[in-house]
Structure formats: structure tokens, C-alpha cells
Amino acid sequence: MSLVRGISNCWRIARKSLRQHALSSSVTVASAALASGLVMSVFALSAQSRDAFSGGETGFDAVLGAKGSELQLVMNTVFHLDTSPGNIPWSVYAAAKADRRVEAALPYVVGDNYKGFRIVGTTEDLFIEFHPREGETLQIEPGGRAFSPLHREAVIGSVVAARTGLGVGSKFLAAHGVTGAGGASHPGEYTVVGVFEPTHAPTDRVIWIPLEGVYRMEGHVLFGAGESFEAQDGEAIPDEHKELSAVMIRTRGSGAGRMLEYEINKGDQATLAWPISESILQVFDKLGWVVLVLEGVAVMVVVVAAGSILASLYNTMNERRKEFAVLRALGARRRTVFGVIVIESTAIAGLGALVGMLVYFATFAAAAGIVREQTGVVLDPWMAHPALYWTPIGMLAVGALAGLLPAWKAYRTEVATTLAGGGY
Amino acid sequence: MPLLEISDLSKSYRSPEGEVQVIIDVPTFTLDAHQQVALEGRSGSGKTTFLNLIAGILRPDSGSIRLAGQELVGASESLRDAFRARHIGYVFQAFHLLSGHTALENVELGMLFGAGLDRAFAEHLLERLGLADRMRYRPPQLSLGQQQRVALARALANRPDLVLADEPTGSLDLHHAAEALGLLRELCTEEGAALLLVSHDHKILETFETRYALHELNRAAREVPA
Numbered sequence: 001m002s003l004v005r006g007i008s009n010c011w012r013i014a015r016k017s018l019r020q021h022a023l024s025s026s027v028t029v030a031s032a033a034l035a036s037g038l039v040m041s042v043f044a045l046s047a048q049s050r051d052a053f054s055g056g057e058t059g060f061d062a063v064l065g066a067k068g069s070e071l072q073l074v075m076n077t078v079f080h081l082d083t084s085p086g087n088i089p090w091s092v093y094a095a096a097k098a099d100r101r102v103e104a105a106l107p108y109v110v111g112d113n114y115k116g117f118r119i120v121g122t123t124e125d126l127f128i129e130f131h132p133r134e135g136e137t138l139q140i141e142p143g144g145r146a147f148s149p150l151h152r153e154a155v156i157g158s159v160v161a162a163r164t165g166l167g168v169g170s171k172f173l174a175a176h177g178v179t180g181a182g183g184a185s186h187p188g189e190y191t192v193v194g195v196f197e198p199t200h201a202p203t204d205r206v207i208w209i210p211l212e213g214v215y216r217m218e219g220h221v222l223f224g225a226g227e228s229f230e231a232q233d234g235e236a237i238p239d240e241h242k243e244l245s246a247v248m249i250r251t252r253g254s255g256a257g258r259m260l261e262y263e264i265n266k267g268d269q270a271t272l273a274w275p276i277s278e279s280i281l282q283v284f285d286k287l288g289w290v291v292l293v294l295e296g297v298a299v300m301v302v303v304v305a306a307g308s309i310l311a312s313l314y315n316t317m318n319e320r321r322k323e324f325a326v327l328r329a330l331g332a333r334r335r336t337v338f339g340v341i342v343i344e345s346t347a348i349a350g351l352g353a354l355v356g357m358l359v360y361f362a363t364f365a366a367a368a369g370i371v372r373e374q375t376g377v378v379l380d381p382w383m384a385h386p387a388l389y390w391t392p393i394g395m396l397a398v399g400a401l402a403g404l405l406p407a408w409k410a411y412r413t414e415v416a417t418t419l420a421g422g423g424y
Numbered sequence: 425m426p427l428l429e430i431s432d433l434s435k436s437y438r439s440p441e442g443e444v445q446v447i448i449d450v451p452t453f454t455l456d457a458h459q460q461v462a463l464e465g466r467s468g469s470g471k472t473t474f475l476n477l478i479a480g481i482l483r484p485d486s487g488s489i490r491l492a493g494q495e496l497v498g499a500s501e502s503l504r505d506a507f508r509a510r511h512i513g514y515v516f517q518a519f520h521l522l523s524g525h526t527a528l529e530n531v532e533l534g535m536l537f538g539a540g541l542d543r544a545f546a547e548h549l550l551e552r553l554g555l556a557d558r559m560r561y562r563p564p565q566l567s568l569g570q571q572q573r574v575a576l577a578r579a580l581a582n583r584p585d586l587v588l589a590d591e592p593t594g595s596l597d598l599h600h601a602a603e604a605l606g607l608l609r610e611l612c613t614e615e616g617a618a619l620l621l622v623s624h625d626h627k628i629l630e631t632f633e634t635r636y637a638l639h640e641l642n643r644a645a646r647e648v649p650a
Contacts, residue, residue, distance in 0.1 A: 009536045020524040326520045329481060330578075331509020331537035333502050415481045419520060420472070 032352020037359020043387035059131030101256035121214030144194025202376035325418035341407035349399020433487035480504030513579030538582030
């Protein structure tokens with residue numbers, strides 16, 4: 001009997017058995033599906049989160065801000081999360097912008113929100129220097145335009161537009177604070193003049209207004225010169241009074257970045273987080289044990305699933321002894337009945353891995369939704385990750401292994417003594 | 425040349441007390457191709473063991489079993505399995521159909537390890553046995569007589585050279601027993617298979633022209649009372 005025919009016969013018998021024990025088979029398939037889905041989700045999510053948070057393209061490689069935590073600076077400036085570590089005087093920005101080692105510098109001022117979405121004051125350089133993807137600038141949807149630095153105008157991210165209902169021509173009042181937790185509104189309406197096309201990045205969750213707009217909001221007091229200063233309408237604001245939350249910097253190469261980092265960070269006025277990805281990777285490295293624990297739990301679930309496959313098959317062995325004896329009496333070899341059980345357990349694991357893909361997509365979609373909601377970072381379940389093909393292969397192997405013990409029991413079935421028991 | 429030649433066949437078991445008990449001791453037995461022979465098998469005469477030895481399910485201690493030119497004693501278990509699938513049909517007293525499979529699937533199971541799946545022939549056998557409208561029924565949905573007919577179809581599914589029948593009508597009433605026996609003999613004739621039937625029922629045995637008493641063939645059974 002050829003190998004193909006042998007396997008085909010085994011599959012035919014195994015398939016029948018799976019149908020015959022549909023309930024227990026389904027439960028076991030479900031446990032295998034949960035296990036494989038969980039493994040794929042944990043591994044793919046952790047890898048993709050690390051990549052997404054550390055490798056997001058903005059066209060900048062450093063963040064300049066107040067003396068303090070680099071991570072806080074990056075989270076606040078790049079991901080628009082966390083609070084600002086403090087302000088830096090305009091002169092720090094001016095010095096950086098004038099530095100030959102700096103190719104571009106984009107100032108940010110934060111501190112206000114609209115319905116929880118951050119308002120970031122910046123310059124018109126935003127429309128030129130910010131690169132959501134390599135070689136691309138931020139694109140404004142048709143019908144919109146860039147804000148004018150002299151007017152109360154705003155360009156908003158796509159998520160802001162979708163969630164708040166704001167569109168071109170809409171007016172809104174900025175509220176104090178970055179979280180939207182009941183801060184008082186500043187008088188003076190802003191008009192939306194443009195909506196950015198989706199970037200699938202934190203930018204989508206930001207309301208961008210001119211720098212001057214932030215300085216001139218009623219109630220905003222500037223301390224850039226060490227004394228309080230409130231801007232008056234029609235009166236220019238001297239640079240020494242201006243303050244910034246941070247500056248996005250594009251250096252002229254890694255040598256320049258390294259030198260700037262050394263020079264700025266050894267002083268006590270400012271912090272330069274360079275390269276941006278390193279600050280984020282430090283977090284992931286610090287939290288590496290959490291990921292390891294999660295991965296360990298996922299692997300344990302696979303072991304439990306393998307155990308449930310083994311148990312469900314092993315428990316049917318006594319009732320199926322006669323079936324195997326009949327098959328053997330009909331000419332099935334011992335290896336055939338062994339193969340039937342191994343194929344059956346492998347099929348359960350394979351079906352589990354197949355359904356596990358659905359579990360993976362559901363889990364990933366839910367997690368990605370939360371991440372996007374909270375950070376604006378987009379995670380893609382379709383993005384290739386080795387776990388997506390190694391897990392199904394691994395599940396098949398685990399399934400086959402789980403079938404070995406019951407298969408051995410089937411292998412040892414003695415025809416004459418078993419059939420002497422009678423029955424159908 | 426006979427289809428089946430047995431010489432000096434011996435099989436013993438060790439009892440739980442450690443005592444060796446000889447169950448089969450048959451000096452000689454032959455069966456020609458297409459021949460239909462009945463063996464009278466009293467209880468304890470070793471009839472099931474004798475058939476299991478011929479089928480290659482059990483390995484004898486010594487002797488020779490030559491079937492269709494193949495020496496089975498000394499052959500590996502794997503070879504005996506393959507040989508059984510292709511050359512021997514087995515009808516059990518207790519039918520031994522698989523309850524989760526339909527009548528048709530039970531017959532097809534017999535083909536899987538032998539000549540290969542032939543649904544048309546499986547259906548033909550079931551039709552021939554009057555089960556055309558019961559092919560999709562599972563054994564628990566069939567009467568005892570119908571179950572036995574499915575077992576007959578399965579035994580003949582691989583067009584065997586030899587059909588071994590161990591008390592094939594033992595679970596049936598007189599009417600159904602006679603009917604099943606008639607069908608078995610007819611089918612064996614039609615398919616060109618020899619038949620070796622073991623029974624303790626004299627009404628069954630009397631229908632065979634050639635019949636032997638197993639307790640006379642088997643020297644180990646001569647002491648067993650009738």
C-alpha cells in the first residue's frame with residue numbers, strides 16, 4: 001500500500017472519528033485556536049509595537065526640550081502622550097536653528113486641548129519639514145489650506161475631524177490642559193481651515209495652530225525672560241519672552257546628532273533626546289521581562305492545549321479499542337491505527353491553528369484599536385511576522401506529539417482478545 | 425493444489441497460574457479453492473483460535489499454514505495483515521460493525537486496506553443482500569439480520585479467496601439464520617471465494633456437503649466434552 005494511500009485511508013478514518021466526536025473535537029479545536037491565536041497575537045503585537053513606537057517616520061531624529069527625562073520628552077512631543085517636562089526659552093530654539101549641524105527645527109508649544117485632542121502651536125515649517133513618510137509632507141485634504149501664522153486658524157488631524165465633527169469652516173474654543181479633563185475654555189474662537197489626510201500616526205490626533213495663537217490666548221502668561229509677560233493685541237512679542245515646550249530637530253547626520261547630544265545634555269538648560277527611537281527602545285528593553293512573561297504565558301497555553309488534545313483522545317481510547325481491533329481484523333496494520341490517531345490529533349491542532357488565525361485577527365484588531373485610540377499609532381494585523389507562520393507549523397507539530405501516547409495505546413490493541421468482547 | 429494447507433499447527437496459551445494449555449493441535453487440514461466446508465465447533469474446541477490462526481491474527485507456536493501459495497507461519501505481522509486484507513474475508517458472530525459508520529461505509533472500510541475503495545461494488549453487494557434502501561443507515565438503526573448482512577458484504581468487499589465465518593448466524597433466529605447462511609453461500613459462489621464456516625448448530629452444519637468436527641481435527645480439543 002503506497003504511503004499516499006495509507007495517509008488517505010488514515011485521514012478518512014480520522015475524519016469520521018472527528019465528526020463522530022464532534023463536541024469534544026470542537027472544544028479541543030477551540031482550545032488549540034485560543035492557544036495559537038494568543039501566541040500569534042502576543043509575539044506579533046509586541047514586535048510590531050516596538051517597531052511602530054521606535055521607528056515612526058516624522059522627518060526628525062531628535063527632540064529638544066526642558067532638562068529632564070528624554071522618554072517623557074519623546075512621549076510628549078512625538079506621541080502627544082504624557083505631560084510636558086517643562087518649557088525652554090526661545091533662545092535655545094534659536095541657537096539650535098542657527099547651528100550648522102541642524103538641518104531643520106520645528107518648535108512645539110502645548111498646553112491646551114479641544115475635547116481631549118491636543119492643541120499644538122507651531123510654525124508654518126510644519127507643512128514643509130514634517131514627513132509622515134519618507135519623502136512626503138503632510139497633505140491637506142481638498143478644500144483646505146495651511147493656517148496663517150497671524151490668525152486664529154487651525155489645521156486638524158483626520159482622527160480629530162472624525163471624532164469631533166470639526167471640518168473646514170468649523171469654529172472651536174481651546175480649553176486649558178492637555179487631557180480635556182474639564183479645563184476652562186480660553187475666549188477667542190479658532191477656525192478650522194484645513195484637515196490633514198490620514199497619516200496613521202499620532203499626528204492624526206492633533207490640532208495644529210500657529211505659535212502666536214498659543215502665546216496670545218487669553219490667560220497665557222509667558223515666562224521666557226524670567227518674568228511674567230502677557231501678549232497684547234497688535235503688539236509684537238519679543239523673542240526673549242517666548243517659551244517652547246519642545247523642538248523637533250533634524251540633524252545633519254549621526255555625527256552631528258551625537259555631538260549635539262553630548263553638548264546639550266552636559267549643560268543644565270535643556271535635554272536632547274537623540275536618536276528618538278533609542279528612548280523608546282529603552283522603555284521596551286526595560287519592559288522586556290513583561291513581554292517575556294506574556295510570551296511564556298502564551299506558550300503555556302499551547303502546552304495546556306496540547307494536553308487537552310492528548311486527554312480528549314486518550315479518554316476515547318477505551319471506547320475505541322474495538323474500532324481499532326475491527327480495523328486490524330480487516331487488514332489495517334498497527335502503524336495504520338497509530339497513524340489514524342496521530343493524524344486525528346494533528347488535524348485537531350491544524351483546525352485550531354486555522355481558527356486561531358481568526359482569534360489572532362480579532363485580538364490584534366481589538367488591541368490595535370486601543371493603541372490607536374490612545375496613541376494614534378497604527379498597528380497592522382496583516383503585517384508579516386514569523387509568529388504568523390511558525391505558530392501554525394508549531395501547532396501541527398504539538399498536535400502530532402500530543403497524539404503519540406493515545407496512538408501508542410491504539411497501536412498495542414490486540415485483535416483477538418479485544419474482539420472476543422463482542423458488540424456491534 | 426489446495427487453496428489452504430495446514431500441517432502440524434500448534435497454539436498454546438499460558439494460564440494465569442503459569443500452566444501451558446495447548447488450544448490447537450491440528451496435524452493436517454486442507455481446503456480447495458471455491459470449496460465450502462463447515463466445521464462443527466463445540467464450545468471450547470478452539471474454533472475461534474483456529475480461524476484467527478488461519479486469518480493471521482494470531483501467530484501459531486509451530487506448524488504451517490499455506491494459503492493461496494503464501495506461507496503465513498513465520499511471516500511478519502505486517503505481511504499477514506496485508507495478506508488478510510487482500511485474500512481473507514472474516515464474518516464474526518458478533519458482526520463487529522462500526523456503529524458510527526453507515527452500512528455502506530462499513531463495507532467500504534473492508535476495502536480500504538485491501539483491493540482499494542470501490543463504491544460501486546460495495547453498493548452492489550449491499551443491493552445483492554437486500555439492503556439497497558439501508559445503505560445510509562448506521563448499525564444501531566438496523567435489525568440484527570440486516571447487521572449480519574452488512575457484515576457479509578464487508579467480508580466479501582475485497583473479493584477474497586477465502587471467507588472465514590465464525591458462528592455467523594449465532595446471533596440470529598432460525599429464519600434469519602437460514603436466510604443469512606443462504607446469502608453467504610450464494611455470494612461466495614458468485615464471487616469465487618472458498619468458505620470455511622464454524623458453527624455448533626447442526627441445522628447449519630447439515631446444509632454443507634463437506635463438514636468436519638473440529639474436535640476431531642484438533643487433537644487438543646478431543647478431551648473437551650460435547
